[in-house]
Amino acid sequence: xxxxxxxxxxxxxxxxxxxxxxxxxxPRHEARKTALFVVHGKGRHAYLDTALGLRLGLEDALYEIxxxxxxxxxxxxxxxxxxxxxxxxxxxxxxxxxxWSNYDSFEENFGEVWDVLTEDDxxxxxxxxxxxxxxxxxxxxxxxxxxxxxxxxxxxxxxxFATGMGVIGMAPLTLSALLVMSVTRPxxxxxxxxxxxxxxxxxxxxxxxxxxxxxxxVGEQFLKLxxxxxxxxxxxxxxxxxxxxxxxxxxxxxxxxxxxxxIVSYNVISDILYRIEERSxxxxxxxxxxxxxxxxxxxxxxxxxxxxxxxxxxxxxxPLQNLNRLFPDMLRHWSPGIKQVLLGDRQxxxxxVNFYHAWDPVSERLGKKIFPLAISRHSRKLWRIPVMCxxxxxxxxxxxxxxxxxxYGPDLCKxxxxxxxxxxxxxxxxxxxxxxxxxxxxxxxxLAVWWIGFGGGSAWLLSRAGSWVQNxxxxx
Numbered sequence: 428x429x430x431x432x433x434x435x436x437x438x439x440x441x442x443x444x445x446x447x448x449x450x451x452x453x454p455r456h457e458a459r460k461t462a463l464f465v466v467h468g469k470g471r472h473a474y475l476d477t478a479l480g481l482r483l484g485l486e487d488a489l490y491e492i493x494x495x496x497x498x499x500x501x502x503x504x505x506x507x508x509x510x511x512x513x514x515x516x517x518x519x520x521x522x523x524x525x526x527w528s529n530y531d532s533f534e535e536n537f538g539e540v541w542d543v544l545t546e547d548d549x550x551x552x553x554x555x556x557x558x559x560x561x562x563x564x565x566x567x568x569x570x571x572x573x574x575x576x577x578x579x580x581x582x583x584x585x586x587x588f589a590t591g592m593g594v595i596g597m598a599p600l601t602l603s604a605l606l607v608m609s610v611t612r613p614x615x616x617x618x619x620x621x622x623x624x625x626x627x628x629x630x631x632x633x634x635x636x637x638x639x640x641x642x643x644x645v646g647e648q649f650l651k652l653x654x655x656x657x658x659x660x661x662x663x664x665x666x667x668x669x670x671x672x673x674x675x676x677x678x679x680x681x682x683x684x685x686x687x688x689x690i691v692s693y694n695v696i697s698d699i700l701y702r703i704e705e706r707s708x709x710x711x712x713x714x715x716x717x718x719x720x721x722x723x724x725x726x727x728x729x730x731x732x733x734x735x736x737x738x739x740x741x742x743x744x745x746p747l748q749n750l751n752r753l754f755p756d757m758l759r760h761w762s763p764g765i766k767q768v769l770l771g772d773r774q775x776x777x778x779x780v781n782f783y784h785a786w787d788p789v790s791e792r793l794g795k796k797i798f799p800l801a802i803s804r805h806s807r808k809l810w811r812i813p814v815m816c817x818x819x820x821x822x823x824x825x826x827x828x829x830x831x832x833x834x835y836g837p838d839l840c841k842x843x844x845x846x847x848x849x850x851x852x853x854x855x856x857x858x859x860x861x862x863x864x865x866x867x868x869x870x871x872x873x874l875a876v877w878w879i880g881f882g883g884g885s886a887w888l889l890s891r892a893g894s895w896v897q898n899x900x901x902x903x
Contacts, residue, residue: 447518450671457839460678461738462521462652466645468686468744469622472528480821481683485519488827492842493517520834521670521677523652525645527691530625531557536640559625559633569624622687627754646695652677653736659706659729679738681834685820686789689745690757696740697759700769703730704762734769740779741830743820747781747798748791766800777802777833782826784808785848785856787817804829805848 452459467477493516533556534541534549541549629638646657654662654676667674684692710727713719751758769778779798783790784806793801806823808816820826825845832842848856879885 449521452518458518458520461834462523462677462680463834464523464525464649464652464680464682466525466684466688466692467528468688474526475524478522478524482519482522484821484827485831488824488831489517489519491824492828496841517840523648525648527641527644530637530641555633626687627750627757641691642695642698645691646699652680653732655729659726659733678736680736681739681830683741685743689742689747690750693747694759697761700761700765703733706730739833742781744783744787744790744817745781746789748793751797780804782806782820784816785853786860788814788860789817805853807848
């Protein structure tokens, strides 16, 4: 270790080190212009848990970037001197979370309605809202039906032979887990899979309202970072983002989404871009009629802020490709003129990068026909546990270094792109995962048939059926 590196640890009598916070940055520091916006996936999430996981991973990634930079020294006459382009220690960007997991609360999602309802109406609509969003039996039956409809020739036509075999192979595994969880953990089942059912296949006006509220809340949180509302008007001071007593508006926002959150994000970005086109047409009409006002010119400037502010889009473990096949009406696809609306004169390359893991059955490559702006990057961490690696993206240093270097830009964060998994290796690993799933499914089916037919399983199931049903209804 060089003398330069040894001097990085502060002595105890020096000023105490405090964790990097946004408020600690110098007033004109370039990092003050940048924020990260993160949207979580399915399952019960506590507020800020996803932002916390991202912050932990980014701190490690930034430390490695800084350390690697300091090791690059200019050697002259046997001595070591720090390189001129040594990387300064950067703080993590400000992270804001597009939280939506509490959609089962009627009061929090309909605050403007809640205030004018009678007490009886509050009780009625709260229960109605919760029943639609938390129905355990409805979720179990829906999941059963989705798995059964996968076992058909149509699956091979839509997914291809290799992926289709994996998808069908997962059905017995999923159904086995569904049966066990329906009896032992019905609430957990509802919390894990209800998000997918509600968002991908909403039924009735209440569930449609839930989905709209999810999208609207996520979009509002993103626009708040830019200091704007859905009409692209400046937010009043009391509604602006407040950081330690001071209002803040960012210039560049990097959007990061995980799992089901990638579908929510895709739809919300689609609505933002459609709103840009709609507002732009309105301004063009006003201009052609000679009615342009200062308010119109401010709206034009704010539209440009949105286009510029939506700096990058990153998806982790995204099921966009597969769920688009299963639920074709789920997505609000980006319009044909999306490239010009999004990129404008910047022509930014790699605006949308889709990161996915070979061992992650939820994620998949995004086809260029439907998602033309998406660039694929395969994680090279093949020692991860299959299936469980779906939640490991927040700890993948290669991915985080890639993201942070582009969020800050090359002038602020000097870093060369890491190597990602090659296409040939990815295909080999992916096929290995699909083969493993098919084998496990066949083993489970064979064991179940043997146990029910010859191992006393049928008698045991009949003896327990009554108590299972009672237990199920007690926990719902």
